Amino acid sequence: MIRLAIIGYGKIARDQHYPALTNHGGYELKGVVTTAGSGPDGVPVFRTTEDLLQALKGEIDAVTISTPPEPRYNIARQCLAAGLDMLLEKPPASTLGQIQELAVDCEKAGRVLFTTWHSQYAAAVEQARDVLAGARIASMRICWHEDVNKYHPGQDWVWGPAGFGVFDPGINALSIAVKIVPGKLILDEAVLRVPANRQQPIIARLKLSSPVADGPIEATFDWCPTTEDEWTITVQPVGGPEVVLRHGGSEIEIGGQAHAPTGLGEYPGIYAAFAKLVQGRRSHVDYEPLRLVADAFMTADREPAPAFEWRISNPPRNGEGNHAKHGGGVGSA
Amino acid sequence: MIRLAIIGYGKIARDQHYPALTNHGGYELKGVVTTAGSGPDGVPVFRTTEDLLQALKGEIDAVTISTPPEPRYNIARQCLAAGLDMLLEKPPASTLGQIQELAVDCEKAGRVLFTTWHSQYAAAVEQARDVLAGARIASMRICWHEDVNKYHPGQDWVWGPAGFGVFDPGINALSIAVKIVPGKLILDEAVLRVPANRQQPIIARLKLSSPVADGPIEATFDWCPTTEDEWTITVQPVGGPEVVLRHGGSEIEIGGQAHAPTGLGEYPGIYAAFAKLVQGRRSHVDYEPLRLVADAFMTADREPAPAFEWRISNPPRNGEGNHAKHGGGVGSA
Numbered sequence: 001m002i003r004l005a006i007i008g009y010g011k012i013a014r015d016q017h018y019p020a021l022t023n024h025g026g027y028e029l030k031g032v033v034t035t036a037g038s039g040p041d042g043v044p045v046f047r048t049t050e051d052l053l054q055a056l057k058g059e060i061d062a063v064t065i066s067t068p069p070e071p072r073y074n075i076a077r078q079c080l081a082a083g084l085d086m087l088l089e090k091p092p093a094s095t096l097g098q099i100q101e102l103a104v105d106c107e108k109a110g111r112v113l114f115t116t117w118h119s120q121y122a123a124a125v126e127q128a129r130d131v132l133a134g135a136r137i138a139s140m141r142i143c144w145h146e147d148v149n150k151y152h153p154g155q156d157w158v159w160g161p162a163g164f165g166v167f168d169p170g171i172n173a174l175s176i177a178v179k180i181v182p183g184k185l186i187l188d189e190a191v192l193r194v195p196a197n198r199q200q201p202i203i204a205r206l207k208l209s210s211p212v213a214d215g216p217i218e219a220t221f222d223w224c225p226t227t228e229d230e231w232t233i234t235v236q237p238v239g240g241p242e243v244v245l246r247h248g249g250s251e252i253e254i255g256g257q258a259h260a261p262t263g264l265g266e267y268p269g270i271y272a273a274f275a276k277l278v279q280g281r282r283s284h285v286d287y288e289p290l291r292l293v294a295d296a297f298m299t300a301d302r303e304p305a306p307a308f309e310w311r312i313s314n315p316p317r318n319g320e321g322n323h324a325k326h327g328g329g330v331g332s333a
Numbered sequence: 334m335i336r337l338a339i340i341g342y343g344k345i346a347r348d349q350h351y352p353a354l355t356n357h358g359g360y361e362l363k364g365v366v367t368t369a370g371s372g373p374d375g376v377p378v379f380r381t382t383e384d385l386l387q388a389l390k391g392e393i394d395a396v397t398i399s400t401p402p403e404p405r406y407n408i409a410r411q412c413l414a415a416g417l418d419m420l421l422e423k424p425p426a427s428t429l430g431q432i433q434e435l436a437v438d439c440e441k442a443g444r445v446l447f448t449t450w451h452s453q454y455a456a457a458v459e460q461a462r463d464v465l466a467g468a469r470i471a472s473m474r475i476c477w478h479e480d481v482n483k484y485h486p487g488q489d490w491v492w493g494p495a496g497f498g499v500f501d502p503g504i505n506a507l508s509i510a511v512k513i514v515p516g517k518l519i520l521d522e523a524v525l526r527v528p529a530n531r532q533q534p535i536i537a538r539l540k541l542s543s544p545v546a547d548g549p550i551e552a553t554f555d556w557c558p559t560t561e562d563e564w565t566i567t568v569q570p571v572g573g574p575e576v577v578l579r580h581g582g583s584e585i586e587i588g589g590q591a592h593a594p595t596g597l598g599e600y601p602g603i604y605a606a607f608a609k610l611v612q613g614r615r616s617h618v619d620y621e622p623l624r625l626v627a628d629a630f631m632t633a634d635r636e637p638a639p640a641f642e643w644r645i646s647n648p649p650r651n652g653e654g655n656h657a658k659h660g661g662g663v664g665s666a
Binding site: 094095096097098100101104105160161162164184185186187190199211290291292293294295297298299300301302 | 427428429430431433434437438493494495497517518519520523532544623624625626627628630631632633634635
């Protein structure tokens with residue numbers, strides 16, 4: 001039994017982490033940290049990481065850190081100092097340097113570090129990887145389009161420094177690509193469309209290459225309003241059937257034929273993997289998706305896009321009604 | 334004797350690479366590639382890398398690649414396919430992915446790869462590193478200020494995608510910092526001031542940290558007009574004398590006392606190091622300076638700065654006189 005605490009008990013922790021670790025059966029949730037709100041029934045709630053580490057000293061083996069990305073590194077350092085194994089939500093930190101340093105220090109201290117990318121555990125991703133193992137890529141196309149108003153309603157931080165903009169969902173696509181392409185991905189070109197009143201891109205168009213690819217690898221990440229989300233990766237291997245991952249990797253078609261997904265799914269897959277890592281005292285550190293994002297930001301061609309204002313279809317939580325302005329994207333919400 | 338060719342025989346090759354390798358005595362220059370202009374007396378000149386590789390097949394062991402950064406990766410791949418050892422000017426490529434891939438492929442092929450950072454070989458940098466070895470850092474300050482009009486007159490590419498802006502000189506400072514600080518450098522915060530009519534920063538202010546630093550590590554890179562260049566790194570170790578590197582690492586003061594620099598200097602140092610690497614069949618790959626730049630671009634707070642126009646004090650080469658507009662910076666040229 002792994003005695004676990006969750007630091008950052010927000011939406012993703014409630015919706016995904018808690019059910020997954022509960023259903024796994026190998027975890028005992030000993031406490032959560034949240035600055036506001038409550039925890040699961042019967043689980044102690046703490047307001048700060050310090051409070052939790054102090055109160056549960058000797059009573060926990062590991063933590064899940066599912067706060068927003070920015071404070072994650074410093075929290076991870078506190079947990080490392082407290083001798084805990086760690087599961088980090090994606091992206092594992094704000095910078096490559098932080099992840100690299102954390103990996104070295106966990107190794108030195110004999111702690112398990114697991115940098116999760118939840119999309120890599122979507123139910124059909126493993127199948128795509130198996131089909132493409134050893135193949136050359138003739139062409140590949142990533143289309144990731146979701147409405148930022150729907151998934152980050154009113155969250156201005158996504159447009160600010162280290163907010164990543166449309167790379168927030170886009171990095172999920174890259175994490176799948178990194179897993180299924182049987183060779184390194186290289187960023188060749190990035191065009192970022194940045195709203196006039198924001199710092200981060202609302203659309204990103206990437207061209208990538210790989211030593212195992214003969215043809216183009218292209219990706220479009222789009223946060224503009226749309227009536228239908230799309231999270232599709234299409235891969236044409238040389239001399240093999242086309243592989244299409246849909247709905248973020250939860251569905252797969254091979255040569256036009258739908259196949260039943262065989263994986264556990266995102267968070268159940270993550271907690272199964274973490275249990276094995278902890279048992280085997282092995283870390284799993286992967287920063288390739290963030291490396292691609294860093295290379296994109298460093299070399300990007302930034303184009304101006306129309307100003308972005310939130311268009312929120314549900315009333316904000318404070319009950320003051322819908323004050324969202326309109327404009328800033330294509331399509332309709 | 335290492336039989337060498339230089340691909341990209343521009344200003345830096347003429348001014349630095351050619352004298353350094355000639356004075357070393359262990360190199361024989363068999364050819365140069367330049368799209369325009371001539372080579373050194375008696376050295377064959379080629380217009381393309383293909384031409385050179387074909388004409389000198391079996392007659393060269395290694396190449397220096399000193400083109401602008403953007404085409405460097407593809408040229409390096411051609412040279413690797415031709416079985417050559419490689420010395421790369423800084424930055425070794427446009428992206429982290431390219432360098433990582435090149436390193437893996439050179440390793441597989443048994444080729445020597447040397448990613449040079451010329452400032453790391455400035456005459457006093459080794460001394461600073463020796464003084465700081467094993468120390469903790471109480472505080473550190475990097476000030477890099479040079480007039481872009483002086484060092485990149487009219488070169489619009491420095492402001493475009495993958496042009497790096499003021500990180501073009503700033504990465505030299507970071508390459509020294511990476512070498513003298515006895516622990517990893519982490520990028521905590523970056524503020525980039527970007528001229529309204531350009532894509533790249535004219536000023537960058539960074540806050541860094543390190544597991545070996547107790548206090549702040551701050552860097553300012555500034556490309557605005559100035560009457561006096563400054564390239565200074567000041568390090569206060571805990572319980573030790575202050576170390577000041579001046580003029581880009583070519584001069585050193587320890588505890589207020591100037592010490593004679595003991596190194597060979599930038600390019601002589603690079604060619605001495607490369608000869609040893611080739612002899613020992615060992616690569617030296619360092620992408621930490623570029624990793625810090627990537628982390629800065631990815632997480633930066635971008636602020637608007639006044640529009641930048643070139644203010645060129647020398648007549649342009651075409652002899653049409655000085656049409657440079659004024660404005661865009663502080664200070665005077």
